[in-house]
Amino acid sequence: xxxxxxxxxxxxxxxxxxxxxxxxxxxxxxxxxxxxxxxxxxxxxxxxxxxxxxxxxxxxxxxxxxxxxxxxxxxxxxxxxxxxxxxxxxxxxxxxxxxxxxxxxxxxxxxxxxxxxxxxxxxxxxxxxxxxxxxxxxxxxxxxxxxxxxxxxxxxxxxxxxxxxxxxxxxxxxxxxxxxxxxxxxxxxxxxxxxxxxxxxxxxxxxxxxxxxxxxxxxxxxxxxxxxxxxxxxxxxxxxxxxxxxxxxxxxxxxxxxxxxxxxxxxxxxxxxxxxxxxxxxxxxxxxxxx
Amino acid sequence: xxxxxxxxxxxxxxxxxxxxxxxxxxxxxxxxxxxxxxxxxxxxxxxxxxxxxxxxxxxxxxxxxxxxxxxxxxxxxxxxxxxxxxxxxxxxxxxxxxxxxxxxxxxxxxxxxxxxxxxxxxxxxxxxxxxxxxxxxxxxxxxxxxxxxxxxxxxxxxxxxxxxxxxxxxxxxxxxxxxxxxxxxxxxxxxxxxxxxxxxxxxxxxxxxxxxxxxxxxxxxxxxxxxxxxxxxxxxxxxxxxxxxxxxxxxxxxxxxxxxxxxxxxxxxxxxxxxxxxxxxxxxxxxxxxx
Numbered sequence: 001x002x003x004x005x006x007x008x009x010x011x012x013x014x015x016x017x018x019x020x021x022x023x024x025x026x027x028x029x030x031x032x033x034x035x036x037x038x039x040x041x042x043x044x045x046x047x048x049x050x051x052x053x054x055x056x057x058x059x060x061x062x063x064x065x066x067x068x069x070x071x072x073x074x075x076x077x078x079x080x081x082x083x084x085x086x087x088x089x090x091x092x093x094x095x096x097x098x099x100x101x102x103x104x105x106x107x108x109x110x111x112x113x114x115x116x117x118x119x120x121x122x123x124x125x126x127x128x129x130x131x132x133x134x135x136x137x138x139x140x141x142x143x144x145x146x147x148x149x150x151x152x153x154x155x156x157x158x159x160x161x162x163x164x165x166x167x168x169x170x171x172x173x174x175x176x177x178x179x180x181x182x183x184x185x186x187x188x189x190x191x192x193x194x195x196x197x198x199x200x201x202x203x204x205x206x207x208x209x210x211x212x213x214x215x216x217x218x219x220x221x222x223x224x225x226x227x228x229x230x231x232x233x234x235x236x237x238x239x240x241x242x243x244x245x246x247x248x249x250x251x252x253x254x255x256x257x258x259x260x261x262x263x264x265x266x267x268x269x270x271x272x273x274x275x276x277x278x279x280x281x282x283x284x285x286x287x288x289x290x291x
Numbered sequence: 292x293x294x295x296x297x298x299x300x301x302x303x304x305x306x307x308x309x310x311x312x313x314x315x316x317x318x319x320x321x322x323x324x325x326x327x328x329x330x331x332x333x334x335x336x337x338x339x340x341x342x343x344x345x346x347x348x349x350x351x352x353x354x355x356x357x358x359x360x361x362x363x364x365x366x367x368x369x370x371x372x373x374x375x376x377x378x379x380x381x382x383x384x385x386x387x388x389x390x391x392x393x394x395x396x397x398x399x400x401x402x403x404x405x406x407x408x409x410x411x412x413x414x415x416x417x418x419x420x421x422x423x424x425x426x427x428x429x430x431x432x433x434x435x436x437x438x439x440x441x442x443x444x445x446x447x448x449x450x451x452x453x454x455x456x457x458x459x460x461x462x463x464x465x466x467x468x469x470x471x472x473x474x475x476x477x478x479x480x481x482x483x484x485x486x487x488x489x490x491x492x493x494x495x496x497x498x499x500x501x502x503x504x505x506x507x508x509x510x511x512x513x514x515x516x517x518x519x520x521x522x523x524x525x526x527x528x529x530x531x532x533x534x535x536x537x538x539x540x541x542x543x544x545x546x547x548x549x550x551x552x553x554x555x556x557x558x559x560x561x562x563x564x565x566x567x568x569x570x571x572x573x574x575x576x577x578x579x580x581x582x
Contacts, residue, residue, distance in 0.1 A: 009303035016296050038332035041325050
């Protein structure tokens with residue numbers, strides 16, 4: 001997905017929200033916002049929004065000297081999601097179709113995203129999970145479940161801390177050998193996106209091979225990923241991409257990808273022709289999006 | 292009022308909304324937004340928001356070649372407000388305190404403002420006028436009425452097309468000689484702000500001396516006004532300033548001013564510590580704001 005002109009106002013908000021989280025010094029907030037404005041003045045809008053996102057949060061990190069402004073938020077999200085784990089696990093296992101239930105929860109879990117300058121409270125997450133079980137995501141969930149079951153190997157592209165616990169449930173419900181699953185996280189701190197330490201904290205390493213994509217973009221923007229990751233990406237039999245940022249970054253590539261996301265901003269919602277807050281399972285075959 | 296860092300996201304929205312109104316060519320929208328971003332990268336935030344506003348709309352005019360994108364909106368607003376004139380006039384005249392009633396309506400009339408990227412429908416205006424009569428503006432309206440009655444002469448700083456009809460009602464309710472009232476409009480097209488032609492259309496010239504302030508800023512930003520207007524401003528006995536833009540531009544000056552406005556954005560509402568959508572009558576004595 002290209003960067004839309006509506007994204008500029010969201011970028012201006014994101015740099016401010018992140019700056020305030022990173023530092024109390026208003027002079028630094030202003031420096032950061034004005035540096036981002038200068039970048040936006042020359043932005044290549046053919047690139048997906050996460051390309052600008054990477055610059056925004058890098059600017060905030062550099063100017064504030066705060067390497068990971070969202071560290072506390074990520075810790076809290078992981079702890080909160082892990083506190084739900086046992087109940088959700090039971091709910092999945094006792095359901096008629098455990099994998100399908102887990103996919104539904106994994107889609108709703110994408111609400112735990114601080115990337116559009118939003119703040120997500122525990123109640124938002126609980127409501128989203130409960131609501132998703134009543135109103136499953138748009139798209140063909142059964143097809144996705146079949147694809148995952150019959151795949152030779154699966155690459156799951158993780159998105160946010162906290163949400164990663166729901167991804168763990170989905171992978172567990174799949175019941176595949178650990179050797180068949182690769183779970184990819186970001187290469188460095190970017191918003192509240194999951195890193196290696198988050199995967200470790202939620203026990204992902206027991207059920208999948210966890211890898212870094214080598215990039216600090218808030219979406220798998222392949223140009224910016226490590227050569228090693230690109231090889232993994234290319235060789236994956238089935239790719240499951242979690243979250244809106246990964247969708248934005250990958251929707252215009254020609255790879256076959258299965259997206260699981262929650263549409264959370266006006267631009268993505270309009271692009272997909274769904275109301276904001278819709279959970280989706282989208283099959284991408286070549287350049288075609290199938291919902 | 293200085294430019295707050297929250298204003299940047301609003302500026303990014305305003306340039307987009309105005310560009311789309313001025314032209315259908317998306318390339319021009321992008322050119323305009325990126326030119327504004329470059330300006331914001333170096334913006335002196337000690338200046339009030341209307342200083343950036345002037346640049347934003349000038350950029351849209353220059354890039355689109357559309358001299359007055361809001362011309363139709365202004366015409367419609369004037370026509371609509373004039374269609375209400377007779378009923379409102381009767382309501383004012385039959386009320387216990389006609390001038391006070393007219394001030395209340397003039398405050399509510401400031402809703403007709405397209406300056407924060409908003410769209411105002413007829414129903415919004417009708418609701419605001421009706422609501423204001425039930426819930427009068429914050430501040431000391433009686434004091435303002437007395438000040439206007441006993442003033443040697445009054446300078447009214449107009450704001451928006453359409454709203455100007457409510458200002459006419461207020462000036463009429465005051466019942467002063469035409470020679471005692473000066474009504475100032477903008478020096479050139481800026482958003483939906485009233486110009487000489489709007490004053491003429493609503494008959495303002497029959498009850499006041501109408502002058503241009505010589506500036507195309509969406510708020511009376513004195514540095515940018517003509518020498519002639521600055522003399523009028525300096526010599527006025529009582530100044531009545533209509534609207535949020537004029538408040539933003541004049542709140543940090545050391546002049547005595549009576550503001551009548553509707554707080555319509557998060558930044559101004561927080562600055563004044565009132566909910567968004569609050570109508571206000573504010574007395575400014577030197578640097579002090581009295582509500």
